[in-house]
Amino acid sequence: MLKKCFYIQVVVVLIFAFKSYSQEENLGLKIKDTIFNTNDFNPLSPAKAAFYSAILPGLGQAYNKKYWKIPFVYGAIGTGIYFYDSNNKNYNRARTAYKLRINDKPDEFDGTNGNILLSDDALIRAQKSYKKDRDLSLLVTIGIYFLQIIEASTNAHLLQHNVDDNLSFSPQIIQNSVTNKSIVGASINFNF
Template sequence: MYKKFYILLVASLFFTIDSFSQEDLIIKAKDTIYTSPNEFDMLSPARAAFYSAILPGLGQAYNKKYWKVPIVYGALGTGVYFYDRNNTNYNRARTAYKLRLDGKPNEFDGVGGNIFLSDDALVRAQKSYKKDRDLSLLVTVALYVLQVLEASTNAHLLQHNVDNNLTLSPQIIKDATNNKSVVVASLNFKF
């Protein structure tokens, strides 16, 4: 008799639990994820790097950072200027030294109002100008690569939502126990 009672009790519990289904208790949550009006473009960093590699400053213009274009051209132009200047001076010293070895007049022989440079000074000038020319070339190539990387990095960072809801603010707080200042950095998330 108790067996039938337990079976009836368990069966009635199943029917009772089944009658309170999830359809009656639906809780709707509002989506709070910020979506940008510009959709995510995975190729944007690669495209900016490609444009900068083809024409320096074009990647910065693609990122709509037009104020960086004169900086790119100024940096690259300065490197090219110093390369050209050092290469010209190197060629002048080299030509003068070759003419002096042949016994011919040159621009550094001291004749006709020209300054006089010894053979040793011409050799040192060649070495110095060649070193400076090579360094100028290396710096110019590094600046070129740097502007390509900058365009790619900037395009990548433009796709992130950076606003005041995420802040890092260093603060100076007085410690109550010893009355000394303590430097603290706090990372705040606002939802």
């Protein structure tokens, strides 16, 4: 019993001695801060990118230095404009032919002089179809215009976040040793 009390006293004295020793000495440890410099953060950057994209499509992507996206923006908007123009021309052709046919004048779909013969019902259906396609092309083009504005703003916002190798997502295919079947899995790693 006496030995046990002696050992407890020695341990308590050593603990207090080490604790007092560690508090007196400055070991010179420096902690590295991983927070970004706040001078690099521009809260108006997403608004600027959206404004530039609204003024001229693709300019917001250029502001974000994502130049490779500009051909896609102009290709998508140009495709929408092309289909709008094509459907509008065909709609006007069918409409003009129908108006001429109502007034008993020759038109390009009357079947004379090698022209195609279309009935009045066919011209009415063609007008409706081309008008519907023209309006849909306009809506898609407007949607693409707004989508590129949203994309520029979102990209500018995401450029301000920390994305480095310490944060990773890696999908993997794992072989199950019991059933010998493949399992699809994903791991998210946070390294500090």
